[in-house]
Amino acid sequence: MYKTSSCTKLFVQLRCASKKHTGSSGKWLSRHVNDEFTQKSIKENYLSRAAYKLIEINEKYKLFTKKTPQKILDLGMAPGAWSQVARRYTNPDSVILGVDLLDIDPVEGVDFYQGNILFKSTLDIIKRHFGVTDVNKETSKVVDVVMSDMYGFIQTNEQYDRDRIYSNIGTNKSINRLQNITGITFKDHMGSIDLCDATLVVCLNLLKPGGNMVCKILRGEEEVLLKERCERLFESVHKFKPAASRAESKEYYLVCQRKKKDSLTVQELFIGKG
Numbered sequence: 001m002y003k004t005s006s007c008t009k010l011f012v013q014l015r016c017a018s019k020k021h022t023g024s025s026g027k028w029l030s031r032h033v034n035d036e037f038t039q040k041s042i043k044e045n046y047l048s049r050a051a052y053k054l055i056e057i058n059e060k061y062k063l064f065t066k067k068t069p070q071k072i073l074d075l076g077m078a079p080g081a082w083s084q085v086a087r088r089y090t091n092p093d094s095v096i097l098g099v100d101l102l103d104i105d106p107v108e109g110v111d112f113y114q115g116n117i118l119f120k121s122t123l124d125i126i127k128r129h130f131g132v133t134d135v136n137k138e139t140s141k142v143v144d145v146v147m148s149d150m151y152g153f154i155q156t157n158e159q160y161d162r163d164r165i166y167s168n169i170g171t172n173k174s175i176n177r178l179q180n181i182t183g184i185t186f187k188d189h190m191g192s193i194d195l196c197d198a199t200l201v202v203c204l205n206l207l208k209p210g211g212n213m214v215c216k217i218l219r220g221e222e223e224v225l226l227k228e229r230c231e232r233l234f235e236s237v238h239k240f241k242p243a244a245s246r247a248e249s250k251e252y253y254l255v256c257q258r259k260k261k262d263s264l265t266v267q268e269l270f271i272g273k274g
């Protein structure tokens with residue numbers, strides 16, 4: 001079971017903030033520690049302030065239900081706040097699987113696989129986890145909700161120590177594959193599009209007709225084309241920026257509701273039916 005007392009978390013944050021951080025890192029830390037969503041996440045025992053983005057998305061778009069068990073996939077899970085939200089807002093019999101390049105501390109009631117979503121082998125492991133043997137059968141589309149918050153800064157403070165980033169998967173170091181924000185707007189945008197496309201491929205393979213998807217994107221010129229791809233797969237697609245998403249950040253979320261019944265090939269998803 002995962003346990004982090006709010007005192008410990010607050011203490012680590014305050015200790016970080018009191019070190020001699022100068023310039024932009026000092027300003028970032030002090031803003032982070034004083035931020036209303038950070039404070040709330042400590043009180044409510046969420047692993048990060050990101051929890052409140054998903055809570056607001058769920059309030060508006062009703063991704064989760066307590067009425068029936070759901071199968072939920074959390075891409076880019078670390079440290080695990082979105083999975084905690086899914087756990088709290090769904091039926092106790094729901095199955096939640098998180099995937100991340102980084103290792104995490106276990107989150108109660110959530111399964112975890114450390115891997116890169118851009119690798120086909122990761123998709124195969126996700127399929128096996130949900131008991132899918134043949135993706136060509138419509139009955140193998142078993143997942144109710146796919147959510148992706150992939151991208152973001154490597155966090156080296158209270159949530160996981162930096163050594164975790166260096167834990168090996170096979171012989172490769174995950175840091176070498178981490179799609180981290182560079183500050184180069186175009187590169188960051190294209191990296192974000194790659195991760196959204198990988199999320200769409202997961203939806204194509206595993207999401208039930210009628211299922212929902214939420215996906216983080218960093219604004220940029222390819223966003224219109226990405227939205228069109230989403231519209232091929234889903235009945236409705238909305239752009240949404242939750243209050244907990246910082247105004248100066250280029251991120252927003254695409255909330256895609258009700259996967260269409262007609263099956264598409266990967267080519268049809270990416271270039272249309274011609």
Ligand SMILES: C[S@@+](CC[C@H](N)C(=O)[O-])C[C@H]1O[C@@H](n2cnc3c(N)ncnc32)[C@H](O)[C@@H]1O
Nearest residue numbers: 050076078079080081082101117149150151152
């Ligand atoms: C902003 S964090 C997610 C925060 C999470 N939603 C939460 O509530 O705790 C983004 C995560 O995406 C992960 N990520 C980035 N690229 C990835 C990839 N190719 N495959 C798997 N995870 C990836 C990063 O390792 C990082 O942990």
